[in-house]
Amino acid sequence: MINNYFADIFPFAYNYFSTMLELVQNKEREFPQSIVFEGMDTKKQYLFALELARILNCKNDKTTNCDCINCSWVKSLSHPAVQNVSQIHFKGEDDETKTVISEKQASEIEKTLLLSSDYHRFFIFFSSGEKAWEDGELFEFKKLGYTTEIDFEIKPLNHTTFSRTTLNALLKSVEEPPKNTTFIFLTKSKEDIIPTIVSRSVVFKLSSQKQTQNYNLISNIISKYPNIKFEDVYEISDEILKFISDNQLKLEDFLNMFLLYLKDMLLANCSNDVFCQKINSDIEIINQAIKHSKAKIHDKIALETLLFRLARGY
Numbered sequence: 001m002i003n004n005y006f007a008d009i010f011p012f013a014y015n016y017f018s019t020m021l022e023l024v025q026n027k028e029r030e031f032p033q034s035i036v037f038e039g040m041d042t043k044k045q046y047l048f049a050l051e052l053a054r055i056l057n058c059k060n061d062k063t064t065n066c067d068c069i070n071c072s073w074v075k076s077l078s079h080p081a082v083q084n085v086s087q088i089h090f091k092g093e094d095d096e097t098k099t100v101i102s103e104k105q106a107s108e109i110e111k112t113l114l115l116s117s118d119y120h121r122f123f124i125f126f127s128s129g130e131k132a133w134e135d136g137e138l139f140e141f142k143k144l145g146y147t148t149e150i151d152f153e154i155k156p157l158n159h160t161t162f163s164r165t166t167l168n169a170l171l172k173s174v175e176e177p178p179k180n181t182t183f184i185f186l187t188k189s190k191e192d193i194i195p196t197i198v199s200r201s202v203v204f205k206l207s208s209q210k211q212t213q214n215y216n217l218i219s220n221i222i223s224k225y226p227n228i229k230f231e232d233v234y235e236i237s238d239e240i241l242k243f244i245s246d247n248q249l250k251l252e253d254f255l256n257m258f259l260l261y262l263k264d265m266l267l268a269n270c271s272n273d274v275f276c277q278k279i280n281s282d283i284e285i286i287n288q289a290i291k292h293s294k295a296k297i298h299d300k301i302a303l304e305t306l307l308f309r310l311a312r313g314y
């Protein structure tokens with residue numbers, strides 16, 4: 001689904017969103033309504049945001065080369081539901097401001113959201129300006145199949161261009177958007193936008209830092225996490241026990257791998273308080289399961305206890 005290009009530059013986010021998009025496709029999960037990207041390369045953040053928008057709107061096979069109307073629109077920066085929002089984008093005619101994202105833009109977005117839409121709507125926020133690009137700089141865009149010339153800058157949001165007043169005007173839309181709406185904020189650091197927005201968002205550091213581990217081995221649990229349901233516990237438990245015995249592992253090895261996965265997730269992610277708290281409390285639960293397994297409690301019992309606790313959340 002997601003272009004391999006991103007597996008190299010943002011390995012953790014690539015894996016996370018690949019899993020997420022599959023869950024969304026299977027209707028097991030809603031895509032996040034608000035995302036803050038942090039990191040040094042805002043242009044690549046922008047490309048990643050477009051890639052997510054393309055996949056969520058694609059009506060075909062979602063591959064990189066797909067030429068359905070939605071993919072073509074995204075790649076020519078003309079998708080009607082994928083909006084840039086900056087000092088020079090998404091400006092109403094009566095909006096005189098030229099150096100900031102204004103309150104008028106925030107209320108324009110609120111109005112837009114009153115209309116129904118068949119698309120997955122994206123609002124991508126960044127600081128911009130006019131700019132003639134050098135050929136080399138557009139290389140990344142062209143490599144990903146973008147067909148249009150880009151004549152605007154893509155820089156991180158900051159307190160000057162994106163003021164507290166505007167953000168407060170936007171808060172209602174971000175808090176209670178209609179289904180299939182996602183706000184994405186491109187920043188160097190989440191400190192550059194107000195905490196009330198950050199706390200309602202999934203925050204992702206887009207860094208090129210590799211994961212410390214290959215997690216394919218525990219994919220059967222990752223694909224269900226964090227939405228493990230009570231009714232699935234016995235099935236997941238049987239899958240894991242079979243996997244462990246097929247691979248001559250101990251339950252403890254498996255749990256340690258899962259623990260590393262969650263710690264990586266914390267590192268690479270996340271300042272979304274609720275989500276972080278959940279991961280932290282799940283780490284505790286897994287640590288206890290590791291103790292159980294060291295204390296020679298039967299694997300099946302230790303594992304089912306763990307899964308029930310993850311499903312229950314404490």
Ligand SMILES: [Zn+2]
Pocket residue numbers: 058059060061062063066067068069070071072
């Ligand atoms: Zn498509």
